[in-house]
Amino acid sequence: METTKLSDQGQVIIPELLLEVYGWEVGQELIVIEMGDSILLKPKKVFPETTLNDVAGCLKYQRTPKTLEHMENVMRQGVDELWHNCR
Numbered sequence: 899m900e901t902t903k904l905s906d907q908g909q910v911i912i913p914e915l916l917l918e919v920y921g922w923e924v925g926q927e928l929i930v931i932e933m934g935d936s937i938l939l940k941p942k943k944v945f946p947e948t949t950l951n952d953v954a955g956c957l958k959y960q961r962t963p964k965t966l967e968h969m970e971n972v973m974r975q976g977v978d979e980l981w982h983n984c985r
């Protein structure tokens with residue numbers, strides 16, 4: 899069991915062995931979770947940087963594309979229904 903001290907600035911030094919075990923480096927963001935009489939530190943997961951080209955394939959629409967007129971009619975119908983329900 900390792901021990902550490904709380905500094906006058908509220909900082910805690912995490913023992914080097916634990917930093918190595920968890921692969922944490924300087925600047926690692928941690929999520930602090932209150933657990934009753936203790937706290938839990940979890941690494942904040944960093945998502946890899948992506949571009950629209952990386953994910954655009956999942957956006958493909960599999961059916962026949964809708965026309966602008968069709969979309970306007972559907973929106974108009976939705977507004978009419980909401981307006982009717984407000985009366």
